[in-house]
Amino acid sequence: MRVMHYLQALRGIVARELLRFVHQRERFVSALVRPLVWLFIFAAGFRSTLGVAIIPPYETYILYEVYITPGLLGMILLFNGMQSSLSMVYDREMGSMKTLLVCPLPRWYLLIDKLLAGVLVAVLQAYTFLLIAWFYDVQAPLEGYLTVLPALILSGLMLGALGLLLSSFIKQLENFAGVMNFVIFPMFFLSTALYPLWKIQESSELLYTLASYNPFSQAVELIRFALYGQLNLYACVYTSAALIVFLIVAIIGYNPSRGMMQRKGGAAA
Amino acid sequence: MxxxxxxxxxxxxxxxxxxxxxxxxxxxxxxxxxxxxxxxxxxxxxxxxxxxxxxxxxxxxxxxxxxxxxxxxxxxxxxxxxLGVVFQQPTLDLDLTVMQNLHYHASLHGLSRRRADARIQEELERQGMYERRKEKVRQLNGGHRRRVEIARALLHNPxxxxxxxxxxxxxxxxxxxxxxxxxxxxxxxxxxxxxxxxxxxxxxxxxxxxxxxxxxxxxxxxxxxxxxxxxxxxxxxxxxxxxxxxx
Incomplete structure (x- = not known):
């Protein structure tokens, strides 16, 4: 009976997220346009300036478009993670987060459900992007499209958990723009999404160190290897560890006795 | 009861x-x-x-x-x-229909699909809102939205x-x-x-x-x-x- 209740709730939360996704087609299109602009324009422009040596998992010289595709998949997941946390800040301000939190299930479970629902939407977007990239001649081995799925899910969960964590500490919607600037851009540019680590190391040792510790780099590498049917164990462990840490802090952030509701209440009192 | x-x-x-x-x-x-x-x-x-x-x-x-x-x-x-709650701020999803909003809530309270359908019908009928179940909440006026929120708060028989x-x-x-x-x-x-x-x-x-x-x-x-x-x-x-x- 109790198990059924948990499953019903998961089904309900996922269904709601999918319905919202269907109703917000502009959101879907804009989420796709962003990485496509990078692929079609940025990557084409930089193709000649950035030479990429043969590095695993690639076995030959590759075009820059091929190199940045996993990074752009990461970008989709990153923006989605932040977007769903943005929607949580919005939900909280609008009150619909309250209806979720007052239902008779443990809060950690509700947050994880919300996270899973967000990742599902992000993965759908990632596959749509891969399909378009396929027609643009950025093609991975066929089995790669299957093996990349767990990597997308794990990375999506990690970035979603980061978004959840941020949403638990952001009091108001207005503060979110700052987070975009201070989290999304540094995370994306200080990673292996656009250039390999050795290239960064050539220019700055400090940036190299930061980029290699950036969990987003590890998520991108996990996706990159998985897309070619390989497991990057270090990236996998690193991403999983980051997921666990972010999730625990987020759950603490949403705890009624010390979390964000409390502080927000302070402002509303 | x-x-x-x-x-x-x-x-x-x-x-x-x-x-x-x-x-x-x-x-x-x-x-x-x-x-x-x-x-x-x-x-x-x-x-x-x-x-x-x-x-x-x-x-x-x-x-x-x-x-x-x-x-x-x-x-x-x-x-x-x-416990059933109607908060001060509106908490319905404006882009979803009345039914979709209520089903979401019913699932959070562990109601099966069939039970949820029956309860939704019962509560909406009591407030004369059943005919409007397929409309998006955005199309309802403030009073009707509140009625839906009350129906929602009662779905699980608190x-x-x-x-x-x-x-x-x-x-x-x-x-x-x-x-x-x-x-x-x-x-x-x-x-x-x-x-x-x-x-x-x-x-x-x-x-x-x-x-x-x-x-x-x-x-x-x-x-x-x-x-x-x-x-x-x-x-x-x-x-x-x-x-x-x-x-």
Whole structure:
């Protein structure tokens, strides 16, 4: 009976997220346009300036478009993670987060459900992007499209958990723009999404160190290897560890006795 | 409904502070099944804080809250399962239909699809909203949205219904319809209602009143009790005196 209740709730939360996704087609299109602009324009422009040596998992010289595709998949997941946390800040301000939190299930479970629902939407977007990239001649081995799925899910969960964590500490919607600037851009540019680590190391040792510790780099590498049917164990462990840490802090952030509701209440009192 | 000896809601010695600012000070009261209790207080009296504690959005360190005999802190799931809430802010998803919104809520409370369908039909019909079930919430007016929120709060058959100033911003006929409906609900179904408001005209003769001001209960009892205690002729005067004297 109790198990059924948990499953019903998961089904309900996922269904709601999918319905919202269907109703917000502009959101879907804009989420796709962003990485496509990078692929079609940025990557084409930089193709000649950035030479990429043969590095695993690639076995030959590759075009820059091929190199940045996993990074752009990461970008989709990153923006989605932040977007769903943005929607949580919005939900909280609008009150619909309250209806979720007052239902008779443990809060950690509700947050994880919300996270899973967000990742599902992000993965759908990632596959749509891969399909378009396929027609643009950025093609991975066929089995790669299957093996990349767990990597997308794990990375999506990690970035979603980061978004959840941020949403638990952001009091108001207005503060979110700052987070975009201070989290999304540094995370994306200080990673292996656009250039390999050795290239960064050539220019700055400090940036190299930061980029290699950036969990987003590890998520991108996990996706990159998985897309070619390989497991990057270090990236996998690193991403999983980051997921666990972010999730625990987020759950603490949403705890009624010390979390964000409390502080927000302070402002509303 | 099976008889339950415990009150639908029991609040004992509840205090709460935002930093050094005390929002609630040793608040105690009980709401019995079938009883409509009006929590009357001016803005900033602590009504919303009290509701946030009952719904476990905040946690209190001092005092105790029990819903149908279940301690909110010790058995949150059991306590919350007996609770239906209509928050002050609208909480429906505007882009989803009435049905989709209600199904979402039903799934959070573990209702099967079939049971949810039956309950949704029952609750919407009671408020004359069943025909509009396929419309998007965005197309409904404020009064109808509130009706859907009340239906939603009742889907899982709670013993206690909390309403936090549910009529704010509605026109007079919509307000009256909602006030009438909730009062009927108390007498017909035996559900306990705690209704926070600062609008005197939402009070009925046989309601119980709790006057909250500056985080403390200033008076509690039936309408005649309150009038007698305040030495006033009508509830408006009594409310004015009770909240002014303490100020």
């Amino acid at each position: 099976t008889p339950n000896p415990s009150p639908a809601l029991s609040v004992t010695g509840l205090s709460y502070a935002y930093g050094k600012k005390k929002a609630l000070d040793r608040v105690s009261f009980a709401v019995q099944p079938g009883e409509c209790t009006i929590l009357l207080g001016p803005n900033g009296a602590g009504k919303t804080t009290l509701f946030s504690l009952i719904t476990r959005l905040y946690a209190s360190r001092e005092g105790r809250i029990q819903i149908a005999g279940h301690d909110v802190r010790k058995e949150p799931s059991r306590a919350l399962a007996q 013993r206690l219904l909390l309403l936090d100033e549910p009529t704010v911003g509605l026109d007079v006929p919509s307000r009256k319809a909602i006030v009438d409906y909730v009062h009927r609900l108390c007498s017909d179904s035996g559900i306990a209602v705690l209704w926070a408001t600062h609008l005197i005209d939402e009070i009925y003769e046989d309601d119980r009143l709790i006057v909250l001001h500056r985080g403390a209960v200033q008076a509690e009892g039936s309408v005649p009790d309150i009038l007698k205690a305040a030495g006033a002729e009508n509830v408006g005067d009594a409310f004015h005196m009770l909240t002014r004297e303490a100020a």
